[in-house]
Amino acid sequence: MRNVDLGWIRVFVEVARVGTLSEAARNLNLTQPAVSYQIRRAETELGVALLHRLHRGVQPTEAGARLYDILSRTVVQVDDLALRIRRGTEKTGLRVLTDYAFSALWMIPRMHEFRETYPDLDLQIVAAQRPALAHLEEGDIAVAFGSREDMGAEAILLMPETVVPVCAPDYEFRGFAHANLIHLDSASPAPWFDWAGYLDRAGLEARPAADGTSMRFNTYSLVIEAASAGQGVALGWRGLVDFHLKRGTLIEIGPELTAQNRGYFLLEGKSENAVTSPLRDWLLSYRVDRGVADQWSTTNSALRSGQSC
Known part of the structure; x- marks a missing residue:
């Protein structure tokens, strides 16, 4: 079956919008006979009447109304695109694939910085529980959590996994044995610091009380929301809890631990695309290197000063 000839689209949209052939x-x-001819073409192409001919003007039929709903938006989008292309202001689209925690807690609070630095770039954030790293397209950038072994030699470690216990300022903390610990669900063993691993490595003898007071969530954003709401104590990932610490909705209550070969890595599509360089460079400007005082670690040092429970 042949495709529908769409040369009549703008004429039909205008007639349906204004309600008369003469005004359209x-x-x-155009002349009114020319407009009438295009409407007849459209009805012939689709095999149905698109307009009710009234005494004064026209009105879309049921089929015509459905068609108008689709085409009116399309015409506006095409006109807008054409205008931006002619003005030379069409934005370049960039795409970053990441998880819910990094997108919500790290990227969104910093998006204004990216937009101010690169106003002509349009950034799309594609968030998933586990980003599809095996299907990165040319020009795609991904920021994903894992180990060096998982991510490969070409991946760049942006943020090593550094955690510190956090709670709301008004939470009554009387030690880890008595605290409501907020857990992030994971497979066993966890691929990140969980409470059992943290307490063991920190040399703390306290263990969570087995009285059913602990809470569990399947996304890290909910873990942090629960902690900031005063529901208990969570493990705060540096980088992801920066803005909560800065605003004072969370404070630190325990020693900091770091897993240097595990954390958030930057990965790129199969072949480098120069268009993505600004996004790549912007992400790398926040890179955390071991023993190096850079933008990220300096910011967090300021956030940590004077905060205790």
Whole structure:
């Protein structure tokens, strides 16, 4: 079956919008017979009547109304795109694939910085529980959590996994044995610091009380929301809890631990795309290197000063 000839689209949209052939003809700088001809073409192509001919003007039929709903938006989008192309202001689209925690807690609070630095770039954040790293397209950038072994030699470690216990300022903390610990669900063993691993490595003898007071969530954003709401104590990932610490909705209550070969890595598509360089460079400007005082670690030092429970 042949495709529908779409040369009549703008004429039909204008007639349906204004409700008369004569006004549509004036707006399009056409004669009324020319407009009538295009409407007949459209009805012939689709095999149904698109307009009710009334005593004064026209009105879309049921099929015509459905068609108008689709085409009116399309015409506006095409006109807008054409205008931006002609003005030379069409934004370049970039795409970053990451998880819910990094997108919500790290990227969104910093998006204004990226937009101010690169106003002509349009950034799309594609968030998933586990980003599809095996299907990165050319020009895609991904920021994903894992180990060096998982991510490969070409991946760049942006943020090593550094955690510190956090709670709301008004939470009554009387030690880890008595605290409501907020857990992030994971497979066993966890691929990140969980409470059992943290307490063991920190040399703390306290263990969570087995009285059913602990809470569990399947996304890290909910873990942090629960902690900031005063529901208990969570393990705060440096980088992801920066803005909560800065605003004072969370404070630190225990020693900091770091897993240097595990954390958030930057990965790129199969072949480098120069268009993505600004996004790549912007992400790398926050890179945390071991023993190096850079933008990220300096910011967090300021956040940590004077905060205790």
